[in-house]
Amino acid sequence: MDPIYFDNAATTPIRNQVIEAMSNALKNNFGNPSSSHGYGRSSKAIVESCRKRIASHFNVSASEIVFTSGGTEADNLVLRSAVRDLGIKHIITSKIEHHAILHTIDQLVEEYNIEVSYVNLDANGFVDFSNLEQLLKSTTHKTLVTLMHVNNEVGNLLDIKQTADLCKEHNALFHSDTVQSIGHYRLDLQEVALDFFAASAHKFHGPKGVGFAFIRKNSGLKPLIFGGEQERGYRAGTESIHNIVGLDESLYLAYSKLDEEKEYVKSLKRYFTERLNDKVPNVKFNAYSGDLEKSTYTLVNVCLPVAAHKSSMLLFQLDLKGIACSKGSACQSGSSKGSHVLAEILSEEDISKPSIRFSFSIYNTKSEIDYVVDVLKELVNA
DSSP: OOEEEEBBBOOOOOOOHHHHHHHHHHHOOOTTTTSSSSSHHHHHHHHHHHHHHHHHHTTGGGGGGEESSSHHHHHHHHHHHHHHHHHHOEEEOOTTTTTHHHHHHHHHHHHHOEEEEEEBOOTTOOOHHHHHHHHHHOOOOOOOOEEBOOOOTTTTTOHHHHHHHHHHHTOOOEEEEEETTTTTTTTTTSSSSSSSSEEEEEGGGGGOHHHHHHHEOOOOEEEEEEESSGGGBBBBBBOOHHHHHHHHHHHHHHHHHHHHHHHHHHHHHHHHHHHHHSSSSOOEEETTTTTTBBTTTTEEEEOOOOOOOHTTTHHHHHHHHEEEBBBBBBBGOOOOOOOOHHHHHHHHHHHHHHOOOOOOOOOHHHHHHHHHHHHOOOOOOO
């Protein structure tokens, strides 16, 4: 069996069409978009054409799309400017957000002494909307709510429209880290009253190092990075044309093929859960990750019935078998700490067992799943 890549929630392989589009831009569109001569104007036209097509996927204006280096920068731009420039004194979030959110909030507390509230979650990590409403009603400060659309570790799906409606009803701003959902779910921002969201190209078969923030028109946000007037003043620095082209092309392909590809990847997840339940009877699916309605179709997070003393070597053993997967968020892989997400939702007994995230894409197959499940059975029974 060739090496198997089941870590698509960390990053995805780039589509060949995207590589070709980026190569063409690198070769033929090297002009600085800020230059006034023909080379610059040509590059500027490409950047704005990409911006316009990206905006069309979300039913927003092109001026509301701001290119960044990825999701983390987009999250930082929104949160930091909201506190610094919009007078936000209170942030409502959850304890299972990505560290791009949680660590940024920690820093904002240190710098600006803002108030932070963590919404209650049910036993599987779902937002308690009655508690969210209570928090919104009881606050006396200008408030921003930041809750992710798809949890990157366990895949829980937030009802993003219900959240947006609740925030609007209580005059709170709403930001969502949609890094795991953009390119996998459609989002019409004329129907969903989001103020801000963050996206990253490498999560939907595009290049690393580029993403964008959606910033609702007339928001009042100001730049995080200062310098020139690129990105309508939101983000200084010469635009990376080939990366923006790659972002645009990968998002276009993701949405143009979404229905067909979603059904295929969903069938892989369904097959994986069925086979794993059959071969490893005491396996557990963390949070709602085994549910195709309450979690994303792209990943599962499994708690394996393995003694704690065996768990530390499990990922290494899978790697030796040619299987790439993840213990949690890839951003945490260099940390000695366990998953902050699983720590919130698992029992003391289960937290000591190995939990592994397997995430799928259009480039995976059922034969790969058969092999992975057989290897897991072998390791569990060893």
